[in-house]
Amino acid sequence: MARRKKIYEGKAKILYEGPEPGTIVQYFKDDATAFNAEKKDVIEGKGVLNNRLSEFFMTGLNGIGVPTHFIKRLNMREQLVRACEIVPLEIIVRNYAAGSMSKRLGIEEGTALPRPIVEYCYKDDKLGDPLVTEEHIAAFGWASQQDMDDIVALALRVNDYLSGLMYGVGIRLVDFKIEVGRVYDGDYQRLIVADEISPDSCRLWDIESGQKLDKDVFRHDLGNLADAYTEVARRLGVMPKSATHMAKPKLIN
Known part of the structure; x- marks a missing residue:
């Protein structure tokens, strides 16, 4: 073989x-x-x-x-x-304050956000995947404005699906990240969800106890x-x- x-x-x-x-x-x-x-x-x-x-x-x-x-x-x-073709961004959707958002903005971890907030990080391990704005994305040509509109729409649909799914089994979807890829059918381009969706890429808390069921368990030696x-x-x-x-x-x- x-x-x-x-x-x-x-x-x-x-x-x-x-x-x-x-x-x-x-x-x-x-x-x-x-x-x-x-x-x-x-x-x-x-x-x-x-x-x-x-x-x-x-x-x-x-x-x-x-x-x-x-x-x-x-x-x-x-x-x-x-x-x-992977868009060089990590797309993060936050429903509750946690992790870097809590540290950056001084918001207590677990605080419900007024609406889902979409953030972007530039995919570069050497730079530590820095947070970037839509201005950076447009200026450096990582994605067009139409791409960004489609990416936000995709991310929010994923959020709706995962939030409902998790809530049904007693888990709070605090936040998650996805990657998006471009595929081509002739001259037509469309964007699709790529990489993975798993507890590695989500924050998942038990609704009743607050127990963490995601990679924070490893990050913070919680079990x-x-x-x-x-x-x-x-x-x-x-x-x-x-x-x-x-x-x-x-x-x-």
Whole structure:
């Protein structure tokens, strides 16, 4: 069997050439990083959980007409996705103050925001993914005004979907980040949700207790990260309701 060609390796995933032109195989690693990779560890089973959870969220978005790059899950750690040109931005949607917003603006963590706030960070690990404005994005040509309008519309639709889904299982969607890619059909361009949606890219708090069920567990040493992600998967029906974290999680196909 021919060795697959690696396209890119990031902090949490590896991308390989797909079996067909225009496709990519996305492999989810067990690596956990925080504070721009200053804190690192390997959490056994994390990649399996994120692969399955991202499949669940992307499939749901596709089902309501929000286009994503997701095609299908291949196995426990890999999924087949559509190749796209990634817009060099992280799009962050905030429903409650937390993390860097609380620090920047002096707002108590957990404060409900008057409306969802969309922020942008320039994707550059060496620079620490700095916060940028629409003026920066337009001036440096990272996205056109039409792109920005479409990106905001996509991000808010994702927010509506995820917020309702999480609320239904007793979880508050505090904030999340997505990436967006361009795909072309002849001369026609459209934007799609890319990368992943998982507890790595969301802040998720239990509505009743305030318990954190996302990567903040790892960032701030609040417990076992895989247990937190397993709880999210269990509530969403991705894992059996009786499941607890195991070294190799048993997932529902």
